[in-house]
Amino acid sequence: xxxxxxxIGAGPSGLLLGQLLxxxxxDNIVVERQSGDYVLSRIxxxxxEQITMDLLEQAGVAQRAHAxxxxxxxxxxxxxxxxxxxxxxKLTGGKQVMVYGQTExxxxxxxxxxxxxxxxxxxxxxxxLHDFDGTQPRVRYVKDGVTHExxxxxxxxxxxxxxxxxxxxPAGSIHEYEKVYPFGWLGVLADVPPVSEELIYANTSRGFxxxxxxxxxxxxxxLQVPSEDKVExxxxxxxxEELARRLDPAARERLVTGPSLEMSIAPLRSFVAEPMRFGRxxxxxxxxxxxxxxxxxxxxxxxxxxxxxxxxxxEHYREHSAAGIDHYSxxxxxxxxxxxxxxxxxxxxxxxxxxxxxFGQKIQEAELDYLIHSEAASxxxxxxxxxxxxxxxx
Ligand code: APR
Ligand code: PHB
Numbered sequence: 001x002x003x004x005x006x007x008i009g010a011g012p013s014g015l016l017l018g019q020l021l022x023x024x025x026x027d028n029i030v031v032e033r034q035s036g037d038y039v040l041s042r043i044x045x046x047x048x049e050q051i052t053m054d055l056l057e058q059a060g061v062a063q064r065a066h067a068x069x070x071x072x073x074x075x076x077x078x079x080x081x082x083x084x085x086x087x088x089x090k091l092t093g094g095k096q097v098m099v100y101g102q103t104e105x106x107x108x109x110x111x112x113x114x115x116x117x118x119x120x121x122x123x124x125x126x127x128x129l130h131d132f133d134g135t136q137p138r139v140r141y142v143k144d145g146v147t148h149e150x151x152x153x154x155x156x157x158x159x160x161x162x163x164x165x166x167x168x169x170p171a172g173s174i175h176e177y178e179k180v181y182p183f184g185w186l187g188v189l190a191d192v193p194p195v196s197e198e199l200i201y202a203n204t205s206r207g208f209x210x211x212x213x214x215x216x217x218x219x220x221x222x223l224q225v226p227s228e229d230k231v232e233x234x235x236x237x238x239x240x241e242e243l244a245r246r247l248d249p250a251a252r253e254r255l256v257t258g259p260s261l262e263m264s265i266a267p268l269r270s271f272v273a274e275p276m277r278f279g280r281x282x283x284x285x286x287x288x289x290x291x292x293x294x295x296x297x298x299x300x301x302x303x304x305x306x307x308x309x310x311x312x313x314x315e316h317y318r319e320h321s322a323a324g325i326d327h328y329s330x331x332x333x334x335x336x337x338x339x340x341x342x343x344x345x346x347x348x349x350x351x352x353x354x355x356x357x358x359f360g361q362k363i364q365e366a367e368l369d370y371l372i373h374s375e376a377a378s379x380x381x382x383x384x385x386x387x388x389x390x391x392x393x394x
Pocket of ligand 2 (some may be wrong): 047053199210212213221294295
């Protein structure tokens with residue numbers, strides 16, 4: 001088999017890249033370890049920056065996000081028992097975010113890929129990458145007991161944090177930066193109306209809570225829990241009880257509870273691997289970086305990586321220019337580190353840290369108080385939340 005770009009991983013990074021390349025007439029094959037149904041069963045965040053919406057549009061898959069997504073102009077910060085609104089729309093000169101689940105983005109991309117008749121190999125095992133330091137890279141995998149090989153011009157490693165792509169790079173050529181937080185998020189998805197029109201980020205003495213949503217009838221809620229906590233320790237009733245305790249009285253009153261459709265615990269981590277290009281192998285999305293979910297930057301960073309990568313590959317094929325390819329890593333990392341900083345800062349501001357005690361809580365409350373009263377501080381939050389621009393210069 002031969003293709004121009006072999007894409008490892010059918011998460012949002014791999015599928016969006018495949019679609020952007022296809023739109024530009026660049027042939028690609030996606031190789032995914034899991035089944036399509038498994039990929040769609042993963043529940044992830046659901047806040048899309050305008051930049052992500054623009055890329056979905058460029059890929060021709062934004063119709064449903066526009067029709068069913070919920071444009072949000074603000075968020076609420078809850079601390080010391082009271083909610084305060086940050087008007088992102090006003091503070092950023094008219095920007096907004098779109099609340100639309102990552103699962104739905106993935107479904108739209110899968111449907112578009114199938115409709116265009118593009119090839120995706122699901123349930124591929126023993127995926128391995130070869131010769132990406134030369135001019136003729138290859139990807140090998142086993143499907144139904146048969147070994148296959150793809151010859152290609154480039155490999156895009158879009159296979160997430162646990163993927164094979166980053167692991168295929170010689171250890172001496174890559175530097176990894178990591179911070180692990182001493183807590184996780186217990187998430188619940190339920191078919192109940194959201195407690196509020198906008199997202200509520202809550203700092204409480206019992207720990208962080210987040211009220212989010214997928215639609216007017218489906219809610220997504222999270223609670224900060226200790227790292228060692230297990231989902232088996234929780235029941236729906238315990239979850240709703242603890243969430244109610246972390247809300248203000250008016251929200252508590254409005255909270256509608258119901259059976260969970262999904263309940264899981266995700267650890268919180270900041271991680272960056274540098275660089276993101278090794279000869280003809282490019283890393284994109286979670287394969288290269290992880291942010292803690294506070295601020296929902298994960299999917300948006302994956303999208304901007306893929307925006308840069310598709311641009312670079314289009315430049316290579318159309319203009320025979322290596323400029324985009326050569327600058328790929330530096331352009332991505334400049335945006336990634338800013339999102340890493342923002343996600344780390346927002347996480348640090350909103351969570352209970354076991355080691356900082358009451359002093360830490362007081363400092364957080366002082367910063368939150370400053371944040372809601374200072375236009376400079378709230379503008380900084382707003383411009384990061386709606387997404388910093390993609391810069392195409394070097
Ligand atoms: N071979 C082939 N595919 C693989 C391999 C492998 N060895 N290892 C992992 N994969 C697949 C996974 O099964 C998964 O479907 O790669 C895909 C990676 O998808 P994601 O983990 O969703 O990563 P990405 O597409 O970069 O999306 C980033 O997803 O994890 C969230 O917060 C993150 O929202 C962000 C977004
Ligand atoms: C979500 O809806 O899952 C979500 C929203 C905002 C976040 C994180 C997760 O900051």
